[in-house]
Amino acid sequence: METAVQPCGLFVYPEYGFDGLIASNGIVEVKCPFTAKDMEPSEAAKKYNQRSQVHEPPKLSRSHNYFYQVQGQLHITKRSFCHFVVCTSKGIHVQRIERDNDFWKLRMLPQLIRFYRDCMLPEIVDPRTTRSMPIRRPQWNVKAIESHQQSKRASMKNKEAKQSGDSDIFHSLES
Structure with a gap:
C-alpha cells in the first residue's frame, strides 16, 4: 500500500486554549496550584523559584518541570518571552521568562528527538x-523512569523525616 504522508506538527483546538499569546513576541503560562490556593501569590511562586543573588528577584528554577514546559512553548511558538503567572485566591504573581536558546539546544532538543525516535515513532509505525x-520501552527510558521514582520516594522520606523531626523538637519544647 503506497500512502503519501505529509509532516504536520501538532494540531491545536484554538477555541479551548487556556493560556495565551502576547502581541507578536510573547506567551502566557498560568499556574493555579491547588496546594497554594490560600497563599499570597509571591509565596506560592517561591515553590518554583531559585535565587542566584540576594539582591536579584527570584527566577523560575531551571531544573523545574515548568521551566522546561515554558522553554518548549517558547521555541515551538517562536516567541521571545513568557509571562509565567502564579494565581491564588489572593491574587497573581507574574514573572517574565526569556527564551534560552542554549538550554533548548543542549538540554531539551536532543532528549525530545531521542524520545520521538525511540518511543513515539515505533508506536506510530x-x-x-x-x-x-x-x-x-527502551532501556534508557525505563532507567530514567525508575530514577525519577526513586528521587520522588527519597524526597517524600526526607519530607516525612523533617516533619517528624520538627514535631519531636516541638514536643521536647513543650516538656
Missing part, C-alpha cells in the same frame, strides 16, 4: 496497544 501489547 507499528502500534502495539491496538493489539493489547505493552508499548515499547
Whole structure:
C-alpha cells in the first residue's frame, strides 16, 4: 500500500486554549496550584523559584518541570518571552521568562528527538496497544523512569523525616 504522508506538527483546538499569546513576541503560562490556593501569590511562586543573588528577584528554577514546559512553548511558538503567572485566591504573581536558546539546544532538543525516535515513532509505525501489547520501552527510558521514582520516594522520606523531626523538637519544647 503506497500512502503519501505529509509532516504536520501538532494540531491545536484554538477555541479551548487556556493560556495565551502576547502581541507578536510573547506567551502566557498560568499556574493555579491547588496546594497554594490560600497563599499570597509571591509565596506560592517561591515553590518554583531559585535565587542566584540576594539582591536579584527570584527566577523560575531551571531544573523545574515548568521551566522546561515554558522553554518548549517558547521555541515551538517562536516567541521571545513568557509571562509565567502564579494565581491564588489572593491574587497573581507574574514573572517574565526569556527564551534560552542554549538550554533548548543542549538540554531539551536532543532528549525530545531521542524520545520521538525511540518511543513515539515505533508506536506510530507499528502500534502495539491496538493489539493489547505493552508499548515499547527502551532501556534508557525505563532507567530514567525508575530514577525519577526513586528521587520522588527519597524526597517524600526526607519530607516525612523533617516533619517528624520538627514535631519531636516541638514536643521536647513543650516538656
